[in-house]
Amino acid sequence: MSVHRKILEKSGRLDSLQQQQQQPEPQAQEYGKQNSDNQDSDVLKNLEACEQYNSINSIRSTSRVFPRTKQVYMDAKIPFAVIIQPHGQSIEQGFPTVNYGNNPILRCQNCRAYINPFMEQLKEEEYMRCNICTCIIKIPNNLLKPVDLEKRSDLTTGSYDIKAGQEYQVRPPMAPAYFFMIDVSQKSQELLGIMGQIIKDMILEDKFNERTLFGFITFDTSIHLYNFSSKLKQVQMYVLTDDNEMPMPGNYLFDLQDSKDIIVAFLNQLDHLFPKPQLRSTQFLSAFKLAQNIMQDNGGKLIILTSSPIKELNLTDNAKSPQNHFLPTNNVLKQIAEKMHLNYISPSIFVLPCGFNNVATLNQLVKLLNGDIFYYDDPTIQAQKFYYDLRAILHKEYTWESVFRIRTSIGWKIKSIYGNYSIKNADLLNLICAEDQKVLMYELELNQPRAPYDNLYLQTALLYTSTKGERRIRVHNFCIPISNSIKTIYSQIDQSCLAISLYKIALSQLNIARDVKDCIQTKEFLITATRSISNNCKIFKEPLESLNSYMLGIMKSSILNYAYDQQSVLTDRMNYFRSIFQYLNVDELVTYLVPQLYNISNLQEQDCIYDDSGYFIYPQPISLVLEEVSNGGLLLMDCGHCLILFICKIHDENQMSDIFGKQYCSINLIEDNLYSNSKNIINDKLHYLIAELRKQTFNVIVFSNKYTKYAPLYIVKQGCKSYWEDVFFQNLIYDDFNKNYRMGYNQFVQYIG
Template sequence: MTYTQMANQSQTPCQWTGQNGWPAVSPSGPHNPMPSLQHLNLGSQYPEHQQWTNQTNMGFSSNVNHTVHHTDTNGPLSIPGVNKVGNAPPCFLPVVTTETQLQQMSPHYPKRPDQAIPPPPQPLYSQQGSLHGNLQITPQSFENYGGQYPQHHHGNLMDSSGSPTGTVQPQPQCVLPPQLRGTTDTFVPSAVTLDKNSTPQSPTSESRYGLDPELLPSAVKVMAEDRAEWENKVFVSEFFSALPPLPTTSCPVEDKGNTSPSVIRSTTYCVPCDGQTVLLSRLPLGALVTPFAERNDKEMPLPVCQEPECVVGCKYCGASMCPAMNWQDCGQRFYCPFCGKLSEVPWQQYQPTKGVAGPRADKDRRPELSMGSYEIVHSQRAEAAALLLAIDVSASALRGGHLEFVSQQIHMLLNSLNRENGDGVSDVRVGLMTYDSRIHLYNLSPALTRPHMLVLTDTDDLQLPVRDGLLVSLRDCIDSIDSVLQLIPKFTEECNVPGGVSVKLPVTAGLTVLQALDCPGKLLIFHSASLVETELTNTSGFFGSYKPKSIFQPSEPVVSLAKECIHQGCSVHLFFLSQQDVGGAWPGYIPYLTGGVLHTYSHLQGDLDREHFSADLKKTVETDVAYRAKLRIFVSKDLRVSGCYGLFVPGTSPAQVTMAALDHWTTVAVEIAHTRSLDETRGAAIQAVLSYSTQTGERRTRVHTLTLRCSPHLQEVFRHFQAQTLLAFYCKKMYCTVMERPLQELREELQTEVTEALASYRKHCSSAAVSTGQLVLPQYLRALPVYVNSLRKSEVLLPGMRTSVHQRLQLRCQVLGMDACGTATHFYPQLLCLHTLTENSNTPPELRGALRCTAVSLEPRGLYLIHTPLTLLLWVGNQVPANTLAEVFNTSYVPSLPSGETKLPDLDSPLSISIRSLINTLNCQVSRARKLWVVKQGDTCEEVMQRHLVEDKSPNGGASYADFLYHLHVNSVRLLQ
C-alpha cells in the first residue's frame, strides 16, 4: 500500500454541494465567452478570515462516472466561464462516457477524429531557436479506454517552426479526460448520480481533470538537467552576460568583466529595448542583488584596491568605475552608461587607450577596469564593532531555571572567541547588561579589581552617567565577564513586574550604549519574561479584523526605534527563551528590520532545545556582517529603479537602501522600468555599490556591475528568463506588498500575470501549428507554474487554520531575507531518498537526484529527507525493513520511534554514517541552525510533511500543481479567443 493510499483510509468523501451554499444542479443561462481577468483565478472570493468547516475532509471519488463537486478551502478553483452562471459551483465537472454523448453535449467538440481544434491566431513574428514545452492536451476517443481516463503519450519540445529539437529532453503529452475536451466555454451539467461504492482516491497527488502529475513539467528534472550541463564546468561571466546556471546549481564563476550571478541575477538576460515589449511579455524586469555574497571556494578572491590608487567613477551620478564605462579621446574622458554624461579623468590617474576609443593600456592591472566585482579600501576608519549582551533577570526569568544554562553557553562562547583572538584574529569589544524593569550596566574595566554594577531606574529617559568600562576588549575583560555570569543565576527577585517586560527596554539601553561610544555592533538579547503587548503593536490588526494586510504592519514606535538602530549600525538578535503568542506583541519586528534574527525556544528544558540554542548563538556571533551598510543601485540612463523589495525599512528612494547590518544571504529585489527606448548596440547595465564598515572599523566599498544585451524581439526576451529567478522576485515583491494590499488580491494578481505571460508567449512566439490542446511554455520557464503555485499557497499568502499569526510573521521575515537559491529550495524542497545512500557512494547524496515533491514519491518501505533552508524532516514509512531501522535508529520497530524533534544516534553502520554526514552537509549550506524532525507515516504530525509536498493539494486548501497548470493553460488559451 502506498503512502497516498494509507493517507486516504482516514478520509471520507466531502459533500461539498450545499455546504457552501451551492445548488446541486447548475442553473441555466447564457455564458460569457470571454470573462474578465478577475474571473480567471484560483484565489479566494471570500473574506480572508472565513474558514470552511470541512478543511480536513478533502477526499473525492475517482470513479469517472461521478460528478465531482469540489472547491479549495481558500475559495473556488474556477473554470473559465463557470463563474458567470449564477451561483453555480465553480468546479462542476461533467462526466461523459462515450464519444457520441460528448458530441451531443458540446457542439464545439470535433465531430470527426481528423477534425482539429482551431489553432490560435498567427504570431506577429517567429524566430528560429526559441524552445517551448509542448504538453499535448488533445481530444481522443474515450470509449477506447473502457470509460476510464485515457492513457498518456509523450511529446517533444519544439522550436518555433514546430520541428522537434534535440537540445532538450522530451516533455510529456497529457491527454485531458473526455469531459474536458472541446471549448472551455462549455459548461455541461451531469445527470449521473454519485456512486456510493466508489473507491476514494487521494485529492493530493492526482488531478481532478485526469492529468497525471508525473507527466507534467518537472522542477526536479529541470534542476537535474542544469546541474548535469554545468558539472565540472566554469561559467565565464563576460560582457553582455549569457544565461547563467540556475541558482540551485553550484558552479564556479570566472569574472571576465561581469559580476557573478550569485551577486546580481537579472530576471532576464536579454533586456527588451522598450517598455511596450516588457508590458507585452507580462513578466517583470528587474534583478536580485546579494551585495555581500560569499564567493565559491573554487573562485579567485575578490580583488581589492586602495582608494587613492583607484580610478574614480562618474562625478555626475556617483556611479563607480567599471568595465561598462566607454573610454574616449585616447583615455582623457569616459562615457557613463548610467547617466549618459562624459567625465574627465584626473591627470594623476590618466593612462592612454589602445586606439581612440579602445580600452586603457592598464586595464589588466586594474580591477576597476576589468572586473565585474571588486572592493575599495578607504583610508578613513570608523569605530570597531562591539558585541553587547543583554540578559533578562526578571522574576519570571529567575523562576524559569534556564539562566544558568544561558550563562554557561555565553561563557563557553566568549572563551572560544578569546582563544581565537590569541591566534591573531582581531580582538572584539564586549559589553554586558542585565535588566528587569530597570537596566543594570557593568563596568568591566581591567583597572578595577571586580566589575561594578550601575543601576538605571529611569528607563523612560536613559542617560549614561559613565562611559568608561561599558565596552572593553575581550582579552582584557574575560575574567570580569565570567564573574558576572556566575552570579546571574543567583540573583534574587527584587522587581516582580506583573505586566511583563518590554523588549523595547533592552533595545533602547543597548542602542544608548552604542550611541554614546559611537560604534556599531551586535546586540544579543536573552529574553524570558512575558511581553508587554501595547508597546509593540496594535492588537486590532491581529484579531477580529477583515484587513489581513494589517497583521504585517509594525507600529510607528517600532519603526522609529528600528530606524535609530539602522542609523547607528545596531543589529538586534533576540533569543526568546519562553515561546508564547501574546496577542499582537510579536517581538520580531525590530530584530529583522535591523539585520538581526528572532530565535524562539520552549523554555530550554530539553536537550534538543539546548543544542539548538548553542548552535544559534555560535552562528550569530561568528557570522561576518557588513555594518552600517548603504546600498545604491544604478541602472542605464534609459532605465529607472521603480521598486526595491526586501527585509529593510524603506527609504525615500527605491535606488538606495540603508541597513544596520548585512550578511552573506541577504538579498533584495530591484524592479526596473523604461524611461525611453534602449540602444540595442549599447545594451543595459546594472551596478550595485555597497558601502560598509567591517568588524575592525575599516571602511570599504564593494562594486558589482552586470551588463546585459538588449533586443527588440519578444521571443529573445522570453528565452532568457529563468523560473527560479522569477520565483525569488515574485516572492520578495508579494511578501513586501502584503503590508499594503489584501492577500486575495495579491494571489489573483500573481496568477493573472503568469496567465497573461503564457498567453503572450503562445500568441507571439509559438508556431501557428500549435493546437489549442497543447501547453506551450518557454524552455527555461517550464518549472514556473509549480513555483508560482507553491508561492500562492504558502503560509504567508494563504494561511491555514493551524498557522498562528506569529508563525506567519516569522516565516515572512525569514523568507524575505533569503537569496535566490534559498528561495527556490524553500518553495520546492529537496526530497532525498535515504535508504539507498550506501549505493553509488562516489556521488554526493545531495547531487544523486532528488524526487518530486508529491506523496506518490514516498514508498512505505523507505526513508526520505525533506530539506529546506528552514526545515529538516525525516519521513519514515510504516514498512521500513527492520535492519534499516536498526542501522539508523538502533531499533527494529517503527511504533517505538519518537515523532517530532529528535537527534539520530551515533551508530557505526554505513547507512547511519551516510545520513548523518548528509545532514551535516546540508546544515552547512543554510544560514540558521535547524532541528531534525522525524515524521512517521500515519502519525497526526504528518501534516507538517504534507505542507512541503508542494505538487499536491496542501492542507490549507491550496490547489495541486496539476490542477493549477490546467487552469493556467485553459485561461491563457481563452485570452486568445
C-alpha cells in the first residue's frame, strides 16, 4: 500500500480500497481475445529479465510495459514517454569504460547502434543480432573472445562509456573553459566577494583540470575586459569604447596554469573594484555578444551574474506592449543563441532582481543552450543560496561539446521531445555541457498498426569531450516489454513519472500560449487526461491513488494559476520555476508539487538516524491537511525549493524552549536559533533531517542528483500572518485552502470521475 493511500485513508480523505471495489464498475471493453485484460504472465517474466540490464538510474518510463498495437496505444489514454538523464547519475566509481584500442568501435552497420547486453549472441560466435533493427552484426576475428564476454561492460551493464577515436571529432578536443560575465551596476560587494572566494579556493585546491581556461568581463554602463596574460605582473583592465571593440587582438580565454597567480590576485580584489555602482541601465547585450565572440573558438561555460533591468529585453517586436509576460518579449537573445549552440557555449544565469528582470526572455538562453538559471528574490538568504549554487556549478563534471541521440527499435518513433536542447541535424541534439541533474523527456508512438517484436528497445548515446580531453560516448540501454493488455500496462505504471510527464507536456503547451485563454486550455488538458486515466483505472481495477495526489498538486501549482499580467518580481519568479521545471528530474519535481510534511514533536527513537549501511531513516510523513495542524506540535514541510518549520498554536512549551531557547515566544526565530541545546535529542534529529533534505552534511555539499543545493529554512509561528505562513497553508493540498484552486482531495477525485 502506498504512503499516499495510508495517509489519506487515515485522515478520512479516501475511502478504503474495499469500499472502492464495492462501487459499480463500468463495463470493461473487449480487446481481441476474451482474456486480453488479464495479467500477462509472459510479459511480466520478460520484464524481470529485462531489468537485469536496464539503465534504471538514467531512464524512467511512464509504464514498465508499452502497448503492442495502435489501438491499445490510443485506448490506454496515457503518454508513453521516457524521462532520460543523458549524462546519467554520477557514481563515485565512475562509469565502466570500454576501450577498443586501435580497432574500430563495434556497432551495427545498419542502424549504428552500439553493442549492448540486449543483443543476441548467435551460435556462430562471430555474429550478433542487433536488438534495435534486427540486422546481423559480423564480429571481427578475435575481437570478442568467448572467455571475455562476461567481463565486457558493454555486454553486462546497461550504462557505460566507450573511448572514441579521431573519427568521432571534427576538431581537437576543446579545453574546459569558464568565462565570467559580471554585472557590477548594483552594490553587491558581498556577492562579488563570495564569487571571488569560491573561485580562488577552488583554484588553490586544484579543483580545476590543468587544461582549464578562464576569462572575465564586468559591465555596468561600460564594459571592462581583463587581460590575464602570464607576461604581465598584474591584471590589465580595459574599459571599452562606445563601439565595444576589443582594445587589442588576442585570445581573452587564459590558461589557468600559466596565469594562476595573476587570476588569484584579481579575485582577491574583485569585491573592491567598483565601490560606486552605476545605478542605471547596463551594457548587458553588448557584454553578452562580446562574451560569445571571445568564447566562440573554444566553447565552454558562461557564468552570468545580472542584477539591473536589461532595456534591450523589454523592447517588443511590435508597437504594442504585451499584456501577458509568460512569453519572451522579443527574440534578440534567441537569435544570438542560435549561433552560440554551434560554438558549444552553455550559460548559467544568476539573477539578483532589481525590479522586473524579464526572466521569460532570459529563459531563451537556458532552453536553447542547455543552460540553467538561479533566481534570488529573498535578500535575507540570497548570499547563502548564491554560495551553494555557484559552488555546485563550478564543481560539476560536465560533458563538453556534447551531442545526443536516441535510437528506438523497429515499430516505434519519437513523437515529441521536452527539455533544454537545440537541434544540430535530423535526430541529433546539441546538448551542451550535459550534467547529472537535467533530464530530457521523449514521448514515443507506434509508427505502424502493430509492433513486430515483443520488446521496445532504447539506446541513448552522448558523444562528448571529457575534462581530461578524451572523446567518449556515454551509452544507456533500456528494454520495455509490450503487451495487448491495458490492465497489464496500468499495473506497471510509474505514477510519479506519469504525472510529471503530463506536467512537462502541459508546461510545453504553456510555453507557446498566446494569452490567458491558452493557459486555461492547458489546465483543461490536464483534467481531461486525468479523467481518462481515472476511467480506465475503474474499468481495469488498477487504482492509482498516488497519481490523483500528484495531479491535484499539479492543478494547484502556482505557475498554472498565476495571471502573468504584471512586470514584477513575482512574474519573474513564476517564469523561473517554469524554466527549471522543464529539466528537473522526477523525484525532485514531485516534492515541489506534493510537499513532504513531518511531525517533529513525535519523532520516534529510530527516526532521523543513519543505519548500519549509512542510509538515512526518514520519519513517517503525515498528511497535508489542516487536521495535522490542529493536532499541534512542531511540523517540518519540505517544499522542494525551501523548508518551513511550523510552530502550531498548540504545542509543548518545554519542548519549544529546549529547541529554540526560553525566549522563543518573543524573538524573531531564524535558523541560527536552532540547535542551541545540544542535550535535547530532538535538536540532533531535526538537524540531521534538515541536512538530509538539503542533501548536505556538516556544511560539506554532497553533490547528489538534487538541483536545489540549498533550501532555506523559514520558521513560522501559526497566526503570524506572514508570506511563508500563507505558503504553508497553500501547500496543504488535500484540503481546499488554495485560493486559486479551491478543491480538496475527495472533491477532486469526484470531479475527475
